[in-house]
Amino acid sequence: MTRPTPTDDPLPPACRATADRLNRVLDGEWEAASLDADRHPAGCAACRERVAAARLVLSVLAQPEPVAAPPGLTDRIVSAVRADRRAQARRRVLAFAGGLAAAAAVALAAWLGRPADAPQPRAPDVAAGVPPAVAPEPRAVPVRIGEGLSKFGQALRDTPIGIADASAAPRVLATLTDALTRRLDPAEEPTGTTLADLPDAARAGLEPVTGTAQKAFARLLRDVGGVSPKPKS
Protein backbone atom coordinates (compact mmCIF):
# COMPACT_ATOMS: atom_id res chain seq x y z
CA MET A 1 0.00 0.00 0.00
CA THR A 2 1.42 3.35 -0.92
CA ARG A 3 0.87 6.06 1.58
CA PRO A 4 1.60 9.73 0.89
CA THR A 5 3.97 11.43 3.26
CA PRO A 6 2.11 13.56 5.83
CA THR A 7 3.17 16.79 4.13
CA ASP A 8 1.61 16.06 0.72
CA ASP A 9 -1.38 14.05 1.96
CA PRO A 10 -4.45 16.02 0.93
CA LEU A 11 -6.54 14.12 3.48
CA PRO A 12 -7.01 14.74 7.20
CA PRO A 13 -5.30 11.91 9.14
CA ALA A 14 -8.68 10.71 10.45
CA CYS A 15 -9.86 10.04 6.85
CA ARG A 16 -6.71 8.22 5.72
CA ALA A 17 -7.86 4.74 6.82
CA THR A 18 -11.11 5.13 4.88
CA ALA A 19 -9.26 6.30 1.77
CA ASP A 20 -6.92 3.29 2.00
CA ARG A 21 -9.93 1.00 2.33
CA LEU A 22 -11.51 2.60 -0.76
CA ASN A 23 -8.32 2.06 -2.71
CA ARG A 24 -8.16 -1.62 -1.70
CA VAL A 25 -11.73 -2.08 -2.88
CA LEU A 26 -11.06 -0.23 -6.14
CA ASP A 27 -7.89 -2.30 -6.58
CA GLY A 28 -10.11 -5.38 -6.40
CA GLU A 29 -8.24 -6.66 -3.34
CA TRP A 30 -11.25 -6.33 -1.04
CA GLU A 31 -14.97 -6.83 -1.59
CA ALA A 32 -17.15 -3.73 -1.77
CA ALA A 33 -18.98 -5.08 1.29
CA SER A 34 -15.92 -4.25 3.38
CA LEU A 35 -16.86 -0.60 3.01
CA ASP A 36 -19.85 -1.25 5.28
CA ALA A 37 -17.56 -2.30 8.12
CA ASP A 38 -15.95 1.15 8.25
CA ARG A 39 -17.34 3.25 11.10
CA HIS A 40 -15.56 6.51 10.21
CA PRO A 41 -17.89 7.69 7.40
CA ALA A 42 -20.88 7.72 9.74
CA GLY A 43 -19.34 10.72 11.46
CA CYS A 44 -17.58 12.30 8.46
CA ALA A 45 -19.68 13.80 5.65
CA ALA A 46 -16.73 14.06 3.26
CA CYS A 47 -15.87 10.38 3.60
CA ARG A 48 -19.54 9.41 3.32
CA GLU A 49 -19.59 11.17 -0.04
CA ARG A 50 -16.31 9.59 -1.09
CA VAL A 51 -17.67 6.14 -0.32
CA ALA A 52 -20.87 6.92 -2.26
CA ALA A 53 -18.80 8.23 -5.18
CA ALA A 54 -16.64 5.09 -5.10
CA ARG A 55 -19.75 2.91 -5.32
CA LEU A 56 -20.92 4.93 -8.32
CA VAL A 57 -17.57 4.58 -10.03
CA LEU A 58 -17.58 0.83 -9.36
CA SER A 59 -21.08 0.41 -10.76
CA VAL A 60 -20.25 2.36 -13.93
CA LEU A 61 -16.88 0.67 -14.47
CA ALA A 62 -18.44 -2.75 -13.94
CA GLN A 63 -20.16 -2.28 -17.32
CA PRO A 64 -17.40 -1.03 -19.58
CA GLU A 65 -18.40 0.58 -22.84
CA PRO A 66 -17.37 -1.77 -25.62
CA VAL A 67 -15.06 -0.08 -28.11
CA ALA A 68 -14.73 -1.91 -31.42
CA ALA A 69 -12.01 -1.04 -33.89
CA PRO A 70 -13.46 0.21 -37.19
CA PRO A 71 -13.84 -2.49 -39.85
CA GLY A 72 -10.87 -2.70 -42.16
CA LEU A 73 -8.53 -0.92 -39.75
CA THR A 74 -6.31 -3.98 -39.38
CA ASP A 75 -5.97 -4.29 -43.17
CA ARG A 76 -5.13 -0.62 -43.55
CA ILE A 77 -2.51 -0.85 -40.83
CA VAL A 78 -0.93 -3.97 -42.34
CA SER A 79 -0.67 -2.19 -45.72
CA ALA A 80 0.81 0.90 -44.11
CA VAL A 81 3.34 -1.16 -42.17
CA ARG A 82 4.44 -3.00 -45.30
CA ALA A 83 4.79 0.23 -47.28
CA ASP A 84 6.77 1.74 -44.41
CA ARG A 85 9.10 -1.26 -44.22
CA ARG A 86 9.71 -1.15 -47.96
CA ALA A 87 10.48 2.57 -47.79
CA GLN A 88 12.84 2.07 -44.85
CA ALA A 89 14.64 -0.79 -46.55
CA ARG A 90 15.02 1.29 -49.70
CA ARG A 91 16.48 4.19 -47.77
CA ARG A 92 18.98 1.93 -46.01
CA VAL A 93 20.09 0.25 -49.20
CA LEU A 94 20.53 3.66 -50.85
CA ALA A 95 22.47 4.91 -47.86
CA PHE A 96 24.75 1.92 -48.03
CA ALA A 97 25.25 1.96 -51.79
CA GLY A 98 25.62 5.74 -51.91
CA GLY A 99 28.10 5.67 -49.08
CA LEU A 100 30.23 3.00 -50.66
CA ALA A 101 30.12 4.75 -54.02
CA ALA A 102 31.20 7.96 -52.33
CA ALA A 103 34.02 6.24 -50.51
CA ALA A 104 35.14 4.54 -53.71
CA ALA A 105 35.02 7.82 -55.60
CA VAL A 106 36.99 9.54 -52.84
CA ALA A 107 39.64 6.87 -52.91
CA LEU A 108 39.79 7.05 -56.69
CA ALA A 109 40.05 10.82 -56.76
CA ALA A 110 42.82 10.74 -54.17
CA TRP A 111 44.60 8.17 -56.26
CA LEU A 112 44.15 10.17 -59.45
CA GLY A 113 45.16 13.37 -57.73
CA ARG A 114 48.40 12.09 -56.23
CA PRO A 115 51.50 13.86 -57.59
CA ALA A 116 52.62 11.71 -60.51
CA ASP A 117 56.14 13.20 -60.69
CA ALA A 118 56.82 12.94 -56.97
CA PRO A 119 57.61 9.36 -56.11
CA GLN A 120 58.74 10.23 -52.54
CA PRO A 121 55.89 10.49 -50.11
CA ARG A 122 57.52 13.49 -48.32
CA ALA A 123 57.76 15.56 -51.52
CA PRO A 124 55.82 18.73 -50.57
CA ASP A 125 58.41 19.99 -48.11
CA VAL A 126 58.21 23.39 -46.44
CA ALA A 127 61.97 23.72 -46.94
CA ALA A 128 61.26 24.54 -50.57
CA GLY A 129 59.91 27.87 -49.34
CA VAL A 130 56.73 27.50 -51.33
CA PRO A 131 53.52 27.35 -49.29
CA PRO A 132 51.66 24.14 -49.93
CA ALA A 133 48.92 24.54 -52.51
CA VAL A 134 46.53 22.39 -50.54
CA ALA A 135 45.58 23.00 -46.93
CA PRO A 136 46.59 20.27 -44.49
CA GLU A 137 42.91 19.38 -44.10
CA PRO A 138 43.05 16.12 -46.10
CA ARG A 139 45.21 14.53 -43.42
CA ALA A 140 42.03 13.86 -41.48
CA VAL A 141 40.50 12.13 -44.45
CA PRO A 142 41.07 8.45 -43.60
CA VAL A 143 39.43 8.85 -40.19
CA ARG A 144 36.33 10.39 -41.74
CA ILE A 145 36.02 7.74 -44.34
CA GLY A 146 36.26 5.13 -41.61
CA GLU A 147 33.58 6.94 -39.63
CA GLY A 148 31.30 7.16 -42.61
CA LEU A 149 31.81 3.54 -43.52
CA SER A 150 31.08 2.39 -40.00
CA LYS A 151 27.79 4.28 -40.18
CA PHE A 152 26.94 2.58 -43.41
CA GLY A 153 27.91 -0.72 -41.86
CA GLN A 154 25.52 -0.01 -39.00
CA ALA A 155 22.74 0.93 -41.44
CA LEU A 156 23.42 -2.33 -43.18
CA ARG A 157 23.23 -4.36 -39.99
CA ASP A 158 19.98 -2.57 -39.04
CA THR A 159 18.33 -3.37 -42.34
CA PRO A 160 15.46 -5.72 -41.45
CA ILE A 161 15.47 -7.49 -44.80
CA GLY A 162 19.19 -8.11 -44.55
CA ILE A 163 21.56 -7.02 -47.23
CA ALA A 164 22.04 -10.65 -48.19
CA ASP A 165 18.35 -10.73 -49.03
CA ALA A 166 17.96 -12.17 -52.50
CA SER A 167 16.06 -9.16 -53.82
CA ALA A 168 18.34 -6.51 -52.36
CA ALA A 169 21.76 -7.95 -53.10
CA PRO A 170 21.76 -7.62 -56.88
CA ARG A 171 20.61 -4.02 -56.63
CA VAL A 172 23.36 -3.14 -54.19
CA LEU A 173 25.98 -4.86 -56.28
CA ALA A 174 24.72 -3.26 -59.45
CA THR A 175 24.90 0.20 -57.90
CA LEU A 176 28.39 -0.40 -56.63
CA THR A 177 29.78 -1.98 -59.73
CA ASP A 178 28.19 0.75 -61.84
CA ALA A 179 29.90 3.44 -59.85
CA LEU A 180 33.24 1.64 -59.81
CA THR A 181 33.38 0.56 -63.42
CA ARG A 182 32.29 3.97 -64.65
CA ARG A 183 35.07 5.65 -62.73
CA LEU A 184 37.73 3.11 -63.60
CA ASP A 185 36.95 3.01 -67.27
CA PRO A 186 40.31 3.90 -68.91
CA ALA A 187 38.49 5.35 -71.92
CA GLU A 188 36.83 7.99 -69.80
CA GLU A 189 38.27 11.50 -69.70
CA PRO A 190 40.14 11.73 -66.39
CA THR A 191 39.69 15.50 -66.06
CA GLY A 192 36.02 14.89 -65.30
CA THR A 193 36.94 12.76 -62.32
CA THR A 194 36.78 15.34 -59.54
CA LEU A 195 34.57 14.75 -56.59
CA ALA A 196 32.66 17.90 -57.27
CA ASP A 197 31.09 15.79 -59.98
CA LEU A 198 30.13 13.05 -57.59
CA PRO A 199 26.98 11.35 -58.84
CA ASP A 200 23.77 12.59 -57.27
CA ALA A 201 22.98 9.06 -56.15
CA ALA A 202 26.06 9.06 -53.98
CA ARG A 203 25.14 12.40 -52.42
CA ALA A 204 21.54 11.33 -51.89
CA GLY A 205 22.82 8.21 -50.26
CA LEU A 206 24.40 10.31 -47.55
CA GLU A 207 21.05 11.74 -46.56
CA PRO A 208 20.20 9.41 -43.66
CA VAL A 209 23.66 9.69 -42.19
CA THR A 210 23.87 11.91 -39.12
CA GLY A 211 24.69 15.58 -39.59
CA THR A 212 28.25 15.28 -38.37
CA ALA A 213 29.20 12.53 -40.75
CA GLN A 214 27.39 14.28 -43.56
CA LYS A 215 29.26 17.51 -42.88
CA ALA A 216 32.53 15.63 -42.71
CA PHE A 217 31.78 14.12 -46.09
CA ALA A 218 30.82 17.47 -47.58
CA ARG A 219 34.14 18.95 -46.46
CA LEU A 220 35.95 15.92 -47.67
CA LEU A 221 34.36 16.22 -51.09
CA ARG A 222 35.22 19.89 -51.26
CA ASP A 223 38.81 19.35 -50.20
CA VAL A 224 39.55 16.43 -52.41
CA GLY A 225 37.62 18.02 -55.25
CA GLY A 226 40.08 20.91 -55.08
CA VAL A 227 42.98 18.63 -55.95
CA SER A 228 43.46 18.71 -59.66
CA PRO A 229 43.40 15.20 -60.99
CA LYS A 230 46.28 14.20 -63.17
CA PRO A 231 45.86 11.64 -65.85
CA LYS A 232 47.94 8.56 -65.42
CA SER A 233 49.21 8.25 -68.96
Add this chain to the structure above:
Amino acid sequence: MTADAALVRRCLAGDPAACRELVGRFTPDVFAVCRRLLADAHDAEDVTQEVFLRVFRSLGRWDDSRPLRPWVVGIAVNRCRTWVGRRARRPELADYLHETPDRRPADDSAELRAGIRDAVDALRAEYREVFVLFHEHGHGYDEIAAAVGRPVGTVKTWLHRARLELLNALRARGLVPEESAEVPPSGGDRP
Protein backbone atom coordinates in the same frame (compact mmCIF):
# COMPACT_ATOMS: atom_id res chain seq x y z
CA MET B 1 11.04 -18.94 -26.28
CA THR B 2 7.71 -17.28 -25.45
CA ALA B 3 4.92 -17.11 -28.01
CA ASP B 4 5.45 -13.33 -28.15
CA ALA B 5 9.15 -13.77 -28.87
CA ALA B 6 8.45 -16.35 -31.58
CA LEU B 7 5.95 -14.03 -33.24
CA VAL B 8 8.34 -11.10 -33.12
CA ARG B 9 11.16 -13.21 -34.54
CA ARG B 10 8.96 -14.15 -37.49
CA CYS B 11 8.02 -10.49 -37.98
CA LEU B 12 11.67 -9.48 -37.98
CA ALA B 13 12.39 -12.17 -40.56
CA GLY B 14 9.82 -10.48 -42.78
CA ASP B 15 7.06 -13.10 -42.53
CA PRO B 16 3.90 -11.31 -43.80
CA ALA B 17 1.56 -13.67 -41.94
CA ALA B 18 3.32 -12.88 -38.67
CA CYS B 19 3.04 -9.16 -39.35
CA ARG B 20 -0.71 -9.54 -39.89
CA GLU B 21 -1.04 -11.69 -36.79
CA LEU B 22 0.70 -9.13 -34.61
CA VAL B 23 -1.39 -6.25 -35.96
CA GLY B 24 -4.57 -8.30 -35.62
CA ARG B 25 -3.78 -9.30 -32.07
CA PHE B 26 -3.12 -5.81 -30.74
CA THR B 27 -5.29 -3.53 -32.88
CA PRO B 28 -8.40 -3.83 -30.63
CA ASP B 29 -6.37 -2.96 -27.52
CA VAL B 30 -4.43 -0.14 -29.12
CA PHE B 31 -7.50 1.36 -30.77
CA ALA B 32 -9.51 1.19 -27.54
CA VAL B 33 -6.77 2.94 -25.56
CA CYS B 34 -6.32 5.61 -28.27
CA ARG B 35 -10.07 6.07 -28.59
CA ARG B 36 -10.36 6.63 -24.87
CA LEU B 37 -7.31 8.87 -24.41
CA LEU B 38 -8.00 10.94 -27.52
CA ALA B 39 -11.82 11.01 -27.31
CA ASP B 40 -12.06 11.12 -31.09
CA ALA B 41 -12.55 8.14 -33.40
CA HIS B 42 -10.72 9.63 -36.40
CA ASP B 43 -7.74 10.68 -34.34
CA ALA B 44 -7.73 7.27 -32.68
CA GLU B 45 -7.58 5.57 -36.06
CA ASP B 46 -4.69 7.75 -37.24
CA VAL B 47 -2.76 7.30 -34.04
CA THR B 48 -3.38 3.54 -33.99
CA GLN B 49 -1.74 3.30 -37.39
CA GLU B 50 1.13 5.52 -36.22
CA VAL B 51 1.57 3.25 -33.19
CA PHE B 52 2.03 0.16 -35.37
CA LEU B 53 4.54 1.90 -37.64
CA ARG B 54 6.52 2.66 -34.48
CA VAL B 55 6.09 -0.85 -33.18
CA PHE B 56 7.52 -2.39 -36.34
CA ARG B 57 10.32 0.14 -36.64
CA SER B 58 11.50 -0.60 -33.12
CA LEU B 59 10.59 -4.28 -32.93
CA GLY B 60 14.28 -5.19 -32.98
CA ARG B 61 14.76 -3.29 -29.72
CA TRP B 62 11.98 -5.05 -27.84
CA ASP B 63 13.30 -7.01 -24.83
CA ASP B 64 12.02 -10.52 -25.53
CA SER B 65 12.16 -11.47 -21.87
CA ARG B 66 9.21 -9.15 -21.29
CA PRO B 67 5.58 -9.45 -22.41
CA LEU B 68 4.75 -7.72 -25.65
CA ARG B 69 1.35 -6.21 -24.81
CA PRO B 70 2.50 -3.63 -22.23
CA TRP B 71 5.29 -2.59 -24.59
CA VAL B 72 2.82 -2.02 -27.41
CA VAL B 73 0.34 -0.28 -25.09
CA GLY B 74 3.18 1.89 -23.81
CA ILE B 75 3.91 3.06 -27.34
CA ALA B 76 0.19 3.80 -27.73
CA VAL B 77 0.09 5.85 -24.52
CA ASN B 78 3.16 7.78 -25.68
CA ARG B 79 1.74 8.53 -29.11
CA CYS B 80 -1.53 9.68 -27.54
CA ARG B 81 0.38 11.98 -25.22
CA THR B 82 2.24 13.50 -28.17
CA TRP B 83 -0.97 13.82 -30.17
CA VAL B 84 -2.84 15.51 -27.32
CA GLY B 85 0.09 17.91 -26.92
CA ARG B 86 -0.06 18.81 -30.62
CA ARG B 87 -3.83 19.14 -30.52
CA ALA B 88 -3.69 21.43 -27.50
CA ARG B 89 -1.91 23.96 -29.70
CA ARG B 90 -4.86 23.92 -32.12
CA PRO B 91 -7.83 25.20 -30.11
CA GLU B 92 -10.37 24.83 -32.91
CA LEU B 93 -9.96 21.07 -32.74
CA ALA B 94 -10.39 20.95 -28.99
CA ASP B 95 -13.73 22.79 -29.33
CA TYR B 96 -14.85 20.34 -31.94
CA LEU B 97 -14.10 17.47 -29.58
CA HIS B 98 -16.70 18.55 -27.09
CA GLU B 99 -19.36 18.36 -29.76
CA THR B 100 -18.79 14.74 -30.72
CA PRO B 101 -22.14 12.91 -30.40
CA ASP B 102 -21.02 10.38 -27.78
CA ARG B 103 -20.41 13.22 -25.37
CA ARG B 104 -24.11 13.94 -25.18
CA PRO B 105 -25.75 11.93 -22.41
CA ALA B 106 -28.86 9.95 -23.45
CA ASP B 107 -30.16 9.02 -20.00
CA ASP B 108 -29.21 9.08 -16.33
CA SER B 109 -26.70 6.30 -16.48
CA ALA B 110 -25.14 7.80 -19.60
CA GLU B 111 -25.04 11.14 -17.83
CA LEU B 112 -23.30 9.56 -14.88
CA ARG B 113 -20.86 7.79 -17.17
CA ALA B 114 -20.15 11.03 -19.02
CA GLY B 115 -19.70 12.84 -15.70
CA ILE B 116 -17.17 10.30 -14.50
CA ARG B 117 -15.37 10.39 -17.83
CA ASP B 118 -15.16 14.18 -17.77
CA ALA B 119 -13.79 14.05 -14.24
CA VAL B 120 -11.22 11.44 -15.30
CA ASP B 121 -10.29 13.58 -18.30
CA ALA B 122 -9.68 16.53 -15.99
CA LEU B 123 -6.99 14.61 -14.08
CA ARG B 124 -3.38 15.34 -14.89
CA ALA B 125 -2.08 13.25 -17.77
CA GLU B 126 -0.25 10.49 -15.89
CA TYR B 127 -3.08 10.01 -13.37
CA ARG B 128 -5.57 9.81 -16.20
CA GLU B 129 -3.48 7.30 -18.16
CA VAL B 130 -3.07 4.90 -15.26
CA PHE B 131 -6.74 5.24 -14.30
CA VAL B 132 -7.90 4.50 -17.83
CA LEU B 133 -5.52 1.56 -18.26
CA PHE B 134 -6.45 0.03 -14.90
CA HIS B 135 -10.17 0.68 -14.60
CA GLU B 136 -11.31 0.92 -18.18
CA HIS B 137 -8.96 -1.49 -19.93
CA GLY B 138 -8.27 -4.02 -17.22
CA HIS B 139 -4.47 -3.77 -17.22
CA GLY B 140 -2.71 -4.85 -14.04
CA TYR B 141 -0.16 -2.79 -12.12
CA ASP B 142 2.78 -4.68 -13.64
CA GLU B 143 1.56 -4.11 -17.16
CA ILE B 144 0.88 -0.43 -16.56
CA ALA B 145 4.30 0.01 -14.99
CA ALA B 146 5.88 -1.55 -18.08
CA ALA B 147 3.72 0.55 -20.39
CA VAL B 148 4.46 3.91 -18.80
CA GLY B 149 8.04 3.02 -17.90
CA ARG B 150 7.70 3.71 -14.16
CA PRO B 151 8.05 1.46 -11.11
CA VAL B 152 4.95 -0.31 -9.82
CA GLY B 153 5.08 1.74 -6.63
CA THR B 154 4.88 4.97 -8.60
CA VAL B 155 1.97 3.68 -10.64
CA LYS B 156 0.13 2.69 -7.43
CA THR B 157 0.71 6.11 -5.92
CA TRP B 158 -0.56 7.79 -9.08
CA LEU B 159 -3.64 5.60 -9.29
CA HIS B 160 -4.51 6.03 -5.60
CA ARG B 161 -4.22 9.78 -5.86
CA ALA B 162 -6.11 9.76 -9.13
CA ARG B 163 -9.00 7.97 -7.46
CA LEU B 164 -9.08 10.30 -4.51
CA GLU B 165 -9.07 13.32 -6.82
CA LEU B 166 -11.77 11.72 -8.91
CA LEU B 167 -13.99 10.99 -5.92
CA ASN B 168 -13.58 14.54 -4.69
CA ALA B 169 -14.34 15.88 -8.17
CA LEU B 170 -17.53 13.83 -8.35
CA ARG B 171 -18.57 15.26 -4.99
CA ALA B 172 -17.82 18.76 -6.23
CA ARG B 173 -19.84 18.16 -9.39
CA GLY B 174 -22.85 17.09 -7.35
CA LEU B 175 -22.92 13.65 -8.94
CA VAL B 176 -22.97 11.85 -5.59
CA PRO B 177 -26.44 11.05 -4.20
CA GLU B 178 -27.32 12.65 -0.84
CA GLU B 179 -28.16 9.41 0.92
CA SER B 180 -25.25 7.10 0.28
CA ALA B 181 -26.80 4.22 2.26
CA GLU B 182 -29.48 3.84 -0.42
CA VAL B 183 -27.00 3.18 -3.21
CA PRO B 184 -26.77 -0.59 -3.60
CA PRO B 185 -23.25 -1.89 -3.38
CA SER B 186 -22.12 -3.25 -6.69
CA GLY B 187 -19.42 -5.80 -7.37
CA GLY B 188 -16.07 -4.65 -6.13
CA ASP B 189 -14.17 -6.64 -8.67
CA ARG B 190 -12.32 -4.95 -11.43
CA PRO B 191 -13.79 -5.28 -14.89
